[in-house]
Amino acid sequence: MKESLRYKICLSLVWVQLALIPIVYLMMWAVDGTPYIWRWNLLAWAILTGYLIGFIALPLSRGLDKPKLLKWWLRIDFVATILLFIPFYFTFMASKANFVSERGKYVLFTTGGGMAMPALRFGKSDGLFIKELYNSDAAAFDICTEVWIVNEDYGYSSLKIWNDHYKSIHVFPIDSSTYRQHNNIIDKQIDSIFHANIIGYDKMKFVMPDDFSTIEYCDSTSIEYHSPDFIQLADIKYWSYKTGNFLDSVLITLSVSKNDILPITAQDTLLVERVETERQIKLPKDSVPWMSxxxxxxxxxxxxxxxxL
Structure with missing residues (x-):
């Protein structure tokens, strides 16, 4: 019986599953805390393969003469596979990317699912990995059309996404040094895209080439200014959500974020505390037009x- 093909297949599956445990761990460790994901969903498929083996190995071995250790391993593995279905599902969904489109080595893909927030991501293929260059958590999975441009000469990409309920525009760097080097051209391109699409979009986000801050438009109600690490530093409000009308005067909120280092104990342990300072300014609405x-x-x-500030 141990020489049968079914026994050899069953034993091989067990060894494959055991080998996948450290492999999956190392694959997760390799990209943890980095802007990289595994290309071709290698991590997701490795997780799925190991999980499916837990389902099929025991039924496949039924009726075979097996060593006692193998018999108990298959039983425990099968029960554990059933009990771990929910953790497996969320881990698999979080590690799986859905590829939307490609432009040479540049890739547009979505992540999320389960309890993870859906996000549209833009990356560049790099060997076995894809390096994420930009992401937007405003995207939905039911994107019906996408139009995007990659310009390597000036180091930028522009992206339009929309579905039945949402439209947005994004302009961002794919090569920071090239993007900044051509800042005058990029500024003109950004303003041109803004003026050509000023009506009908729920959100527009532009990364500025001189300091990589982000100017974000929300409908026709506000303009937000974010630092390169996306901390909001300014907000210009033209609309009141409380009254549902345009404000009589434009409300501008400026903020600055500072890190104060405070001692906790007599030892060298330090606490970094973020302190926000805000200043609100009201200006006549005629003096602050809707700006590019x-x-x-x-x-x-x-x-x-x-x-x-």
């Missing part, structure tokens, strides 16, 4: 310098 990204960027930086 470069105009908003210049306007907010001028205000921050004026108020010492």
């Amino acid at each position: 990204p470069t105009e908003a960027h210049r306007f907010i930086n001028d205000l921050k310098r004026r108020y010492g």
